[in-house]
Amino acid sequence: MSEHDAVALAERFARYRTEVLAEVEPPGPAAVRRTVRQRRRRTLGTAVAAILALGTGPIFGYAALTDPAPRPGPVDPTGTPSPSPSVSGSVSPSAAPTSASPAAAVPDGRISRAQLLATPVSLPAWRPGPSCPVTDTRLVGTANRDQTNVLQRLAYGDVDGDGATETVALVHCLLGTGGPEQVVVFDRDAAGKVVTLGRVVATALEMPQWLTDVTVRPDGVVRVQVADIAPGGGWPGEWSQRQWRGYRWADGRFTQVEGPTSFGPNPHAMNxxxxxxxxxxxxxxxxxxxxxxxxxxxxxxxxxxxxxxxxxxxxxxxxxxxxxxxxxxxxxxxxxxxxxxxxxxxxxxxxxxxxxxxxxxxxxxxxxxxxxxxxxxxxxxxxxxxxxxxxxxxxxxxxx
Structure with missing residues (x-):
């Protein structure tokens, strides 16, 4: 480096110090203490940087001096820092993140005819009068004696909206040559035990006196074919008027949502x-x-x-x-x-x-x-x- 270049560089350093230092706010005691602690560590690095700057020539040095100076960073407060506010009450430590456990599987309520006949079940109470059993009773496939609960028909579908299939059964309380009927829905609990969900519909002394068929629609509606007059005593089944009525599970019970609610006069029901x-x-x-x-x-x-x-x-x-x-x-x-x-x-x-x-x-x-x-x-x-x-x-x- 020539003597002229050295003199020019020295003049620029002096002017830089004069202009920049006038803009810098004197740090407080805390900043001074921090600077002293860090100065020793930076001494060697500063010297090396200065040598490299001088060795690159006046052009590089001039560019560095003419670039805008970086804005000064935050400084430590001069007073004693106040403590952070504490949260009232104890804070439980956060649990380590775990993978979400899958939802418990809904029990499958599809019960075959053989399984239902082999399993003691409970039935909703029959109307007053019939003495067919209702608690811990076995259904039978065919009538073999009086006071017997006969399983007549089965249907399957998701009637309660839980995503699993339930079993819909048409049961006849056989008393002599007649007796009431009801449609009952069975399910399984979490342990796999057969449980009774509820009764869909039952026969009445007036009408309907006869339940002839049952199906389940994909939307969960249980459809039951009912008839006004039950066959027997000289009354043939073909004389009975039949209707399809739809029932849906809601609020813990089945209610009729589709179909007629009464029968018109039966042309054969006169004497x-x-x-x-x-x-x-x-x-x-x-x-x-x-x-x-x-x-x-x-x-x-x-x-x-x-x-x-x-x-x-x-x-x-x-x-x-x-x-x-x-x-x-x-x-x-x-x-x-x-x-x-x-x-x-x-x-x-x-x-x-x-x-x-x-x-x-x-x-x-x-x-x-x-x-x-x-x-x-x-x-x-x-x-x-x-x-x-x-x-x-x-x-x-x-x-x-």
Whole structure:
């Protein structure tokens, strides 16, 4: 380095110290103490840096001197530092992070028919009266004695929304030839034991008297086919009116959410009972013969008869006569046997009384004998409807 360069560099160092040091705030006692501690460690490094700076020539040194000086960093406070505020109460140490444990598996509630028949179960109480067992009882596959809980049908599906399958069973409390029925849902607890979730629906003394089928939809709705009247005692199953009703599990019980809630009148649920008096003919001055038959028709069933067809099997010589035939919807037959009279609706428990007049023309041969008086229920299409008790729909009368 030439003497001229050395002199110029010295002048720049002097000017730098004059300009920069005037901007620096004198540090407090704490900063002085820290500087003293660090000075010894930095002495050697500072000397080496200065030598390298001088060796690189005036251009590098000039660039370093002309760059903006870095902003001074924070300094320690001159006073005694105040302690940090403490959190009231004890603080538990944080646990070391662990991998999240998987959720406990939901028990599988799919129970096969064989498993259900082999496992003691508890059933919701039957309606008052039936004495079939309900606690720690075994279901049976076929009826073999009275007071037996018979497993009739099974269905499977997630009915409670827990992501696992439950078992839906149609159970019949067999008492003699009849007995109530109910649909029950079974599940398993965490230990694998069969438990009872609840009852979906049960038969009633009125309606429904019969449960015929059960299914489970993918959305968890339990669908039960119910019928108004149970078969037996002369009532065939095909006469029963059937409906599908849907039930959903909510708030700890099953409630109906779909389907009808009542039945309309069953066309077979009537029992027409007929009584009639004998026909005794009197001879009039013109030689004709007249008489009356009093017919009483009572509906002793639980359902109405839409129409009633009355037939009287008297000889063709005896023809309808008088105002007693006014309630008939049709014109009474006057030329052929039997005489008919179609009547309007007859509700359950109601009855109709008719006093029907007959006349035989002068010279007509009537004789004497017996005749059938018969009353039959009809539907809205005027088709005959069968009854359970048809023996009381017909009586015989004498005519003379």
């Amino acid at each position: 027409l009972v007929v009584t009639a008096t004998d026909l005794v003919l009197d001879t009039l001055p013109d030689g004709s013969r007249v008489g009356t038959v009093t017919v009483r028709i009572r509906n002793g069933g639980s359902g109405p008869a839409t129409y009633v067809a009355l037939r009287l099997g008297l000889p063709a010589a005896l023809r309808p006569d008088g105002d007693g035939w006014a309630p008939c919807r049709n014109e009474p037959e006057t030329t052929r046997e039997p005489v008919t009279c179609d009547l309007n609706r007859l509700d359950a428990g109601a009855e109709v009384r008719l006093t029907l007049g007959f006349r035989a023309a002068a010279g007509a041969t009537v004789g004497q004998g017996t005749a059938d008086v018969d009353a039959r229920p009809m539907d809205s299409r005027f088709d005959f409807v069968e009854e359970v008790y048809e023996g009381d729909n017909r009586v015989k009368i004498d005519y003379r």
